[in-house]
Structure formats: structure tokens, C-alpha cells
Amino acid sequence: MRIFINTHGTNKExxxxxxxxxxxxxxxxxxxxxxxxxSRRVKRIHSQVEKxxxxxxxxxxYMQRWEEIVYARQDGHMAGYxxxxxxxxxxxxxxxxxxxIKGKSAAQIADELEQEPEKIAQICCIxxxxxxxxxxxxxxxxxxxxxK
Numbered sequence: 001m002r003i004f005i006n007t008h009g010t011n012k013e014x015x016x017x018x019x020x021x022x023x024x025x026x027x028x029x030x031x032x033x034x035x036x037x038x039s040r041r042v043k044r045i046h047s048q049v050e051k052x053x054x055x056x057x058x059x060x061x062y063m064q065r066w067e068e069i070v071y072a073r074q075d076g077h078m079a080g081y082x083x084x085x086x087x088x089x090x091x092x093x094x095x096x097x098x099x100x101i102k103g104k105s106a107a108q109i110a111d112e113l114e115q116e117p118e119k120i121a122q123i124c125c126i127x128x129x130x131x132x133x134x135x136x137x138x139x140x141x142x143x144x145x146x147x148k
Contacts, residue, residue: 018042090140096123097134122146 007023021037034046052058099109110120126142
């Protein structure tokens with residue numbers, strides 16, 4: 001079971017003072033907030049929080065974990081970008097191949113697709129080797145290898 005608590009909630013009459021003090025402490029973990037509370041639990045929690053804050057070992061672990069999360073997010077963004085790029089190029093290859101089947105030149109295709117002529121010429125050059133089947137995945141692989 002999961003319980004979601006809004007620490008900024010306004011319904012205070014249905015909760016104990018200790019719970020309300022704890023919610024206030026969650027929002028503001030300073031000494032003054034803990035000292036205001038009558039709850040021994042809130043004071044003990046604050047004591048543990050302060051130990052962790054003062055611990056260099058915990059600080060290093062926290063920063064390492066934070067860096068791991070940042071790097072994981074960056075890797076995820078990069079993977080998303082690469083996948084979007086690949087999908088875009090595959091769409092271009094597919095469109096070029098359809099027009100090549102109709103006998104259009106690289107210049108005509110570039111004009112119709114409103115793409116850079118050099119890019120379309122490169123796709124056409126590779127696609128010609130894969131005629132008449134024009135397997136888009138094979139063309140993509142060869143195009144990707146030629147860029148490396």
C-alpha cells in the first residue's frame with residue numbers, strides 16, 4: 001500500500017500535533033523547527049539528520065549517488081536523441097527510395113523533399129547499390145558506417 005501525503009495540506013483538524021510537527025519538519029529541516037516541536041520523535045529524527053549532514057562519508061555517498069543519477073539522465077537523453085535521429089534518417093531514406101523507384105534524380109528528390117542536395121545525393125548513392133529491393137535498414141547501416 002502507498003500513502004501520499006501533502007506536506008503543505010490545510011486540513012489540520014484530523015491529525016495529531018506530532019504528525020503536523022513532522023510535516024512541518026519535512027518542509028523545513030532546520031534546528032529551530034525541530035526545537036519548536038514537543039515530539040521526541042521529531043527531535044530524534046532531527047538528530048539523525050544532523051549526524052548524516054555532518055558525516056563526510058555520507059556526504060561523499062550522497063554526491064556520488066547524485067552524480068550517478070545525473071549521468072543516467074544524460075545517457076537517457078542522449079539515447080533518446082540518437083533514436084530520434086535514426087528514425088528521422090530512416091524516414092528520409094524511405095522517402096528517397098520511393099522517389100528513386102519512380103526514376104527521379106537526386107537533385108529532383110532533394111528539391112521535392114526540401115533537403116540538402118549533398119545529403120540526398122549520399123543516400124541515393126548508397127541506395128542505388130540496394131536496388132531494386134531498397135532495403136531501408138541495409139541502406140541505414142551502410143550510411144551510418146560511411147559517416148563513421
